[in-house]
Amino acid sequence: MNELVAAVPWLGKRNPTAARWLIILVAIAAPFIAWQFGRSWVRILDFALLYMMLALGLNLVVGFAGLLDLGYIAFYAVGAYTFAFLASPHFDVHLPFWVILPLGAAFAALAGVMLGFPVLRLRGDYLAIVTLGFGEIVRIFMLNLNYPVNITNGPQGINMIDPINLFGWDLSRNIRIGEDFTIHSLFLYYYFFLAAVVASIIFIQRLQISRIGRAWAAMRDDELAAKAIGINTRDMKLLAFALGATFGGVAGALFGAFQGFVSPESFSLMESIAVLTMVVFGGMGNLAGAVVGAFVLALLPELLRDVAVPLQQTLFGHVLLDPEVLRMLLLSLAMILMMLLRPAGMIPARARYCHDHHLSHHLNNTPKREAAK
Amino acid sequence: MITLLEARNIGKRFGGLQALSDVSLTIRKGEVYGLIGPNGAGKTTFFNVLTGAYTPDGGDFVFNGSELPSGKPHKVVGRGIARTFQNIRLFRDLTALENVMAGHHIRTRAGIWGVLTQNRFTREEERLTTERAYELLRYVGIERFADVVSKNLSYGDQRRLEIARALATEPQLLALDEPAAGMNATETGQLKQLIQQIRNDGITVMLIEHDVKLVMGLCDRVAVLDFGKKIAEDVPAVVQKDDAVIAAYLGGGKHAH
Numbered sequence: 001m002n003e004l005v006a007a008v009p010w011l012g013k014r015n016p017t018a019a020r021w022l023i024i025l026v027a028i029a030a031p032f033i034a035w036q037f038g039r040s041w042v043r044i045l046d047f048a049l050l051y052m053m054l055a056l057g058l059n060l061v062v063g064f065a066g067l068l069d070l071g072y073i074a075f076y077a078v079g080a081y082t083f084a085f086l087a088s089p090h091f092d093v094h095l096p097f098w099v100i101l102p103l104g105a106a107f108a109a110l111a112g113v114m115l116g117f118p119v120l121r122l123r124g125d126y127l128a129i130v131t132l133g134f135g136e137i138v139r140i141f142m143l144n145l146n147y148p149v150n151i152t153n154g155p156q157g158i159n160m161i162d163p164i165n166l167f168g169w170d171l172s173r174n175i176r177i178g179e180d181f182t183i184h185s186l187f188l189y190y191y192f193f194l195a196a197v198v199a200s201i202i203f204i205q206r207l208q209i210s211r212i213g214r215a216w217a218a219m220r221d222d223e224l225a226a227k228a229i230g231i232n233t234r235d236m237k238l239l240a241f242a243l244g245a246t247f248g249g250v251a252g253a254l255f256g257a258f259q260g261f262v263s264p265e266s267f268s269l270m271e272s273i274a275v276l277t278m279v280v281f282g283g284m285g286n287l288a289g290a291v292v293g294a295f296v297l298a299l300l301p302e303l304l305r306d307v308a309v310p311l312q313q314t315l316f317g318h319v320l321l322d323p324e325v326l327r328m329l330l331l332s333l334a335m336i337l338m339m340l341l342r343p344a345g346m347i348p349a350r351a352r353y354c355h356d357h358h359l360s361h362h363l364n365n366t367p368k369r370e371a372a373k
Numbered sequence: 374m375i376t377l378l379e380a381r382n383i384g385k386r387f388g389g390l391q392a393l394s395d396v397s398l399t400i401r402k403g404e405v406y407g408l409i410g411p412n413g414a415g416k417t418t419f420f421n422v423l424t425g426a427y428t429p430d431g432g433d434f435v436f437n438g439s440e441l442p443s444g445k446p447h448k449v450v451g452r453g454i455a456r457t458f459q460n461i462r463l464f465r466d467l468t469a470l471e472n473v474m475a476g477h478h479i480r481t482r483a484g485i486w487g488v489l490t491q492n493r494f495t496r497e498e499e500r501l502t503t504e505r506a507y508e509l510l511r512y513v514g515i516e517r518f519a520d521v522v523s524k525n526l527s528y529g530d531q532r533r534l535e536i537a538r539a540l541a542t543e544p545q546l547l548a549l550d551e552p553a554a555g556m557n558a559t560e561t562g563q564l565k566q567l568i569q570q571i572r573n574d575g576i577t578v579m580l581i582e583h584d585v586k587l588v589m590g591l592c593d594r595v596a597v598l599d600f601g602k603k604i605a606e607d608v609p610a611v612v613q614k615d616d617a618v619i620a621a622y623l624g625g626g627k628h629a630h
Contacts, residue, residue, distance in 0.1 A: 203489055210488040210499065214467070214475040221464035228424060228458070230450030230479030230542050239485070285466075350522065353471045358503040 002356075003288040004201075007347045031190045041302075042186040046258060048298035049193035050251050055278040055294035056200050056287065057247025062276065063285035064213060064351070065240035066220025068128045070272055071115070071135025075245040077142060077267035078111045079104040079252025081152065084262045087162035090153060097165050101253055108249020109242040111138070116241035120234055123223070135272050142264040157263025164192065164257045172260075189258055196254065200247055201287055207243070208287075214353045216240055270328075277331060281338055283345025292347055300334075301327040374401040377577050378423075378454075378546060382432035385415075385422055385601075392418040393601045395432070400546070405568065405578045407592035407609070409585075411621055414598040416581045417459055420550055424456050425449040437545070450479050455544035457535045459551045459581075465524035469515060469534050472523050473506035476541030509537040513567060529560045536567070540576075547571060548579045553587055565591055589613065597621065 006012045008019040034041035058072045082104040086095045095103075115134050119127055146154030163172030171192060175183040207213050215236045218226040227233055256262045274297065282293020305323040312319050321329070342348065378400040385393040393415045400406045408416050421427045423434060428444040435441070442448045464472050481502060487495035510516040513533040518526060523534060532552055539547055549568070553561045561584060568591060572578055582588045588595060589609040596606040599621040605612050612618055 206488055206491060210495070211474075211478050211481045211483055211502070212485070212488055214471060215478050217467055217471070218464045218475045218478075221466055222462050224426070225458065225462035225464065226475075227426070227446040228450070228456055228462075229476045229538060230447045231475075232447045243485075350466065353467060354474055354503060355499065358500060 003286050003347075003349055003351070004291060006349065007288040007292065027194060031187050035184075039184070039186065042184070042190060044299065044302045046186060046189050046193055048295055049190065049197050050255050050258070051275065051278060051298040052197050052291050052294040053193075053200055053247055053251035053254075054275045055282070055290040056197070056204055057244045057251065058275050059279045059284065059287070059290040060204055060207070060247070061240050061244035062279055063290070064208060064220065065216040065237065065244075067119075067237065067240060068124065068131070069241075069244070070128045070132035070269075070276065071138070072131075072244070072248055072275055073267045073269075073272040074115075074135040074138035075108040075111055075248030076252035076255065076271070077138050077262075077264075078108045078245075079249030079254075080256035080262045080266070081142060081158070081252075082107050082249070083253040083256035084158040084161050087257070088158055089160050090158045094162055097162075097257070098167075101250065104253035105246045105249045108245040108252065111249075112241040112243075112245025113238055115245075116238040120237055132269065132272070135267075135269060139264050139267050139269075142267065152264075155264060157261060157265075159261050161256050161260045161262065163260065164189070164254070166192070193254060193258075196250065197291075200250075201291070204247075204287060208351055209353055209355055212236070212239065217351075217353055274331075277335060281334065281345060283347040283349065286347060286349045286351045288349060289345050289347045293345070296346075297331070300330070304330065374404075376400070377402040377437065378579075379435040380419075380423070380432065381435065383419065383422055383429050383434070384431035385418055385427060385429050391601050393422065393429075396598070396601070396603050397432075398596050398603060398606060400577060400579060401594075402545075402577055403572065403575065404593040405572050405580060405591055407588045407595040408579065408581045408598065409583070409588055409595060410598035414621075415601040416598055417550055418601075419598070420456060420548055420581065423449075424454060424548065447479065450542050450544075453543070453545035454548060455539035455542045455546070456548040457532075457539050457550055457552060459554065461528075461531045461535055463523040463531055463535060463538070466522060468520050468522055469510060469526065469530075469537075470503070470506050470519040472534055473509050473537050473541045474502050476538035477502045477505060480541075480543050506537075506541060509540050510534075512540070512570075513537045514563075529556060529563075532556070532564070533567070536571075540571070544576060546577045546579060548581075550581045551583060552580070553582060553584045561587060 004023060005016050005019045008022060011019040011022065031042045031045055034045050054076060058069065061067050061069045061072070083100050085091055086093050086100045086103065115131065119130050122130060142152045143155055145152040163170055171188045172185050174185050177183070215226065215231045218231055219233050219236055223233055278293035278297045279290055281297055282291065283289025304326055308323055308326055309319055312321065338345070376399055380396060380398050383393050383396045396419060408419065410416055418427070422429045425442065425444055425446040425448065433440055436452055436454065441452060464475060467475065481498050483495040483498050507516065507519065510519055513536055515530050515533050518530060523531065526534060536552065553564055556564060565587060568578055580588065580592060592609055594607065595609050595612045597604050597612060597618045604617045604621060605615045
């Protein structure tokens with residue numbers, strides 16, 4: 001949260017309290033603002049929150065532990081399919097939400113450990129290639145496990161997934177208050193996902209400022225030295241993969257329930273790359289970066305769709321570039337510009353690995369606080 | 374004198390190169406023990422085998438009366454042996470304080486559950502880790518740089534920080550690999566004081582060093598390696614006059630013929 005506050009332009013450094021309230025206000029008001037532009041924009045915000053969760057989870061693996069993972073979307077898939085299997089007419093199983101969510105998280109964590117074991121000795125490019133392969137393996141499994149026994153329903157995917165039901169409160173139903181005031185289901189999902197993102201941020205920040213977070217950072221900066229101070233790098237890597245995957249799995253389960261439909265095409269390599277782009281774009285290794293990166297890059301393509309198509313029609317009379325093509329083009333362009341101009345991301349803040357209140361207690365007694373770059 | 378570490382017939386081969394052959398030595402509790410020798414003599418290899426970074430081809434280490442596990446660095450640290458590196462290896466993006474706090478990892482217990490719930494045990498442990506890290510920074514004399522990212526520290530301070538980080542693992546034996554490399558005379562003098570202080574505080578020190586003056590002035594006993602073999606082991610004054618040692622350093626002697 002403090003990182004996010006500091007990231008607010010102008011206000012963040014001058015008046016952190018005001019910046020904090022501004023963030024809270026914007027987070028609460030966002031769907032109402034989006035509603036003015038049409039229902040689909042609230043839906044887009046809901047998806048942006050899911051992407052935030054993914055980016056936060058991937059940031060834990062890539063940014064904190066330094067393990068480049070190009071197959072992260074596989075955990076999203078595991079979560080989504082877990083939910084689809086256990087709450088849809090496909091197997092005719094309808095378990096309650098609070099049972100499936102931890103199961104989805106647990107299966108994703110298991111998948112994380114399964115990926116972690118064979119790649120323990122790999123770093124950098126080699127690690128990226130193996131994880132990329134892992135992501136594709138999971139997707140291809142989903143695509144082809146409909147024969148001889150139909151498990152995943154192949155490319156058709158699984159339909160009619162139960163919506164999120166919080167102790168009898170169905171989030172997919174609009175709440176009608178009085179005659180002509182309704183709270184749309186999309187709003188309910190928004191606030192539920194927002195709560196999930198806030199919980200993720202709290203958990204990940206607690207991990208970051210702990211002996212575990214410091215061990216990950218140590219491993220990332222110098223694995224040999226990390227071993228030499230007694231860090232069990234094998235366990236710490238597996239833990240990073242498992243915990244990162246957990247967030248992916250939870251986001252996936254929420255995604256399946258929200259969309260009501262899952263199919264393998266939602267979990268392509270491009271999605272993995274999109275999430276990684278969010279992390280890199282925002283600023284690797286800090287939470288604010290992941291949040292902002294996910295927000296900007298989840299909204300940008302939709303904005304393009306809304307602007308670029310009419311613009312091309314008025315300019316050329318027909319659509320030259322399909323929005324999907326344009327999206328990839330602009331994403332690539334954005335990445336190249338970022339690497340040239342701000343290689344550390346939009347919010348290049350350095351993550352803290354110790355508590356400020358412990359630090360300030362001592363710094364008061366020391367002559368001058370040196371600027372930490 | 375109580376024996377702290379006993380190396381028994383340690384051997385290590387890299388392809389055709391016998392980096393260590395049959396090296397046996399004994400380090401006593403509370404001494405500063407020097408390991409010297411010409412470049413490529415096997416000193417750093419010995420450190421790497423001792424700390425579990427490499428597995429020896431033969432021989433074993435007895436530390437505090439029981440055998441050290443080989444090839445498991447984190448277990449060796451757990452038993453009480455810490456090291457520094459010839460080329461400084463700090464966690465470059467962490468601050469000085471965070472580097473030392475990371476060094477305390479092996480002496481702390483908080484798990485996932487404790488961290489996520491921030492229970493009393495975890496909070497207390499975290500507070501103690503911070504306090505301890507501050508004490509160590511003060512001990513090596515760089516407390517004022519606690520909040521500076523370690524890659525921005527000066528060379529001498531990075532060396533000190535690496536020692537502080539090693540001390541955070543609460544070792545009984547501190548193995549320093551050329552701590553004075555690249556230091557000027559003043560810095561070397563301060564380093565000498567620091568090592569003496571560490572020894573006075575009850576930590577046994579093992580030292581690889583090229584600076585002969587430092588070794589002779591600091592070490593209680595010295596072993597000399599040459600081509601992977603131990604050619605001498607004694608108090609500095611005796612080693613200095615040893616024919617084999619002089620031959621190894623100056624060339625000539627029996628190796629030249």
